[in-house]
Amino acid sequence: MRISTLAWVTTAPARGLDEDEDLALAALRRTGVTVDVVDWDDPDVDWSAHDRVVLRSTWDYDDRLDEFVAWLRRVAQQTELVNPLPAVLWSTDKQYLRELADAGVPITPTTFVRPGETPAFPDGRFVVKPAVGAGSRGAASYGPTQHGVAADHVRALHDAGQVVLVQPFVHSVPVEGEWPLVFLGGAYSHAASKRVALPEAALIEDLFAAEVNAPHVATAEQVEVARAAVAVVTARFGPLPYARVDLVRADDGSSLVLEVELVEPSLFLPQADPGAADRLAAALIG
Template identity: 65%
Template structure:
């Protein structure tokens, strides 16, 4: 068991992480010493920690070059959870193509690199960056808004980003999303999540406003989420924590919206005390 753990956050996220109080209390009960530190604080000596757990570094996409440099420095100084290689793979949502290639059901996605023109699907659709978090720079459009969507893609390209174009999943408006959480490869709990993307606009804060609730995952949901995690584990090793977000597709089946391995909200307030204890055990094992 480790003795000293860094719980890694960022200044703007202080006091906004619902998981933090529950997780820190559970970690305290293990006897480990925990420091809550900002990833970008130059005064932190990362070698003082046995392990550093990425938790609420929610501004990393806005400071990506700095974050990537920091990632390598910390990975050399201590044990990073999840590891740097896992973080780098998960940074770019082009991993969805890898999951699809392995037979995991995912939302059909077109990746539009800078210099390429986007093709928009019929009906409503979503545009967002391939490197992004918290639904920032994501917006939904209807069939008459291709020009506006094209401007959105152009803005992403001007920033050097690959754009993602996906059909709008109609069930999201009625059913929302289902995040499924895994600790050390074992399914822990699930939640129900609703995020309202702006129409032809973008979110410029740390994250979009969410409405969350408890949810008991069905066997079919766990099966799809575990299939995605199996691909990750085979490629990168089993992550200490993982979140797989599912939606219901047009056929009524479940498909992967995204896999969160960097700094995901873990929905501990909606899972009972056992989940926080399980997370703490995983982080100090």
Template identity: 40%
Template sequence: MTPENHATRDHSRVALVTCDLFPDLWDDDHPLRDALRGRGLEVDAVRWDDPAADWATYDLAVIRSPWDYVPRRDQFIAWAHSVPRLLNPAGVLEWNTDKRYLSRLAQAGLPVTPTGFVAPGQAWTPPTTGEWVVKPTVSAGSQDTGRYRLPAQRELAEAHVARLTAAGRTAMVQPYLTAVDDLGETALIYLPDATGALTFSHAIRKGPMLTGPDEGTIDPGSEQIDPRTPSAAERRTADRVLGHIPGGAERLLYARVDLIPGPDGEPLLVELELAEPSLFLREGETAGATHRLAEAITSRL
């Protein structure tokens, strides 16, 4: 589309990027869609891999629920780099969709859940005792993730790691943080404020999901979600994490920082979600989350 075409259109066009699993978007994104349309924008839900999509005709494409990219990550990243105006940016997606970024944040001195990595062809010796989580470094929605109690489930844990690495995937192994069973996981959502700076918006509590060995994909939305006021320690930790995003947090449209208390009670980073996180807009309604995000998108047109 030429600049003249953009100039003569009646409305700016925004694509909310999804996948064929949710052709009309994930339910949590409906308030955002409606808020943007209420501002006079033309809004489409578009599959990231739709061969008929003409991304150049959109003034902005916003990543929301492309959750089927996992087995096709290389294709997904190549697609992201081809989209003219994408948020969050393609470089951020490339960095954040492989959880080996956790090792880089740990090296920077951030409080990250201790994580070991097992690459294809690499031998793995399981810990002798304790509860451990095994998952691939590229995943979404807790796909291919399991919890193992050692030594009783040692063989199952070994089989899980072997299955991942035999498929050419890198496995990651973390201690199961038992505080999630009682206190849950805190997800802090950051959105642009009126000045465009990424600031804390709202938080939610996610209940425990992993009960045992990997048995397949956990459906999105199956966890228990409740609004939560984060502690001062959680706010400090999340702010520190955002300060270590390559290229700076100022170029982001959104971020989510997932924390669980460690053995000493201090927050540990479980995941930094910059690619396609649920933003729990309905739970953040009292904080004006949908309005903030819609305003941020509008301002970036």
């Protein structure tokens, strides 16, 4: 099917904050596609009027998950949703890390603590985060003397119905940050480096945590690990228009998957080569 109209979906609090948007919209419009930038919760939008509805900066979805999922299901019945609904639903809950680990993909060591379970915290510094979350909201790091306040954090997340992820703090992160590797149309496209200052014993309340981003040339090992994660996704859902795999460096120097982002990931177009926006446009209308 030839795509002639496309909805680029955001949310009111994210307006003007998506650094990918200008580059991507210009590339899409160069193809002749008509693009409308719309809020996902705007009741006046006729979603069936668009050939494709592309999730981009819907960065408040985790705070309104039930509402967002109901909206996703309605849109998927009216037109084509990108990424597809099954992949989006899978990606909203970081318990997918179990599936990656079972497939042999190296992940950040993770303990999943369900409501009603008592957490066992690792030695040294560690991170507590919700299984459903975006932009590092609801996540915090703790030191070895802060088990009490960390337990309070877990309890609060459980009270909100969340499964909790407990992970040992990766010591390379404050120095080197994370490496997002971006895949477009199922193929590796480009990478960036991302540094987020995760507060100790405090939560991020803004729409997303402040980041310092820069271009990055991924190593062959990083691409191999990211491709292994994408292979699991592709086997389950088929090739996706866009996916992002976030890597960190383990103490032994190897790469670990921190997250696989399929819902509304930043794609780091300003940090990529000049052709990346056109590759995204091709993936979105292909």
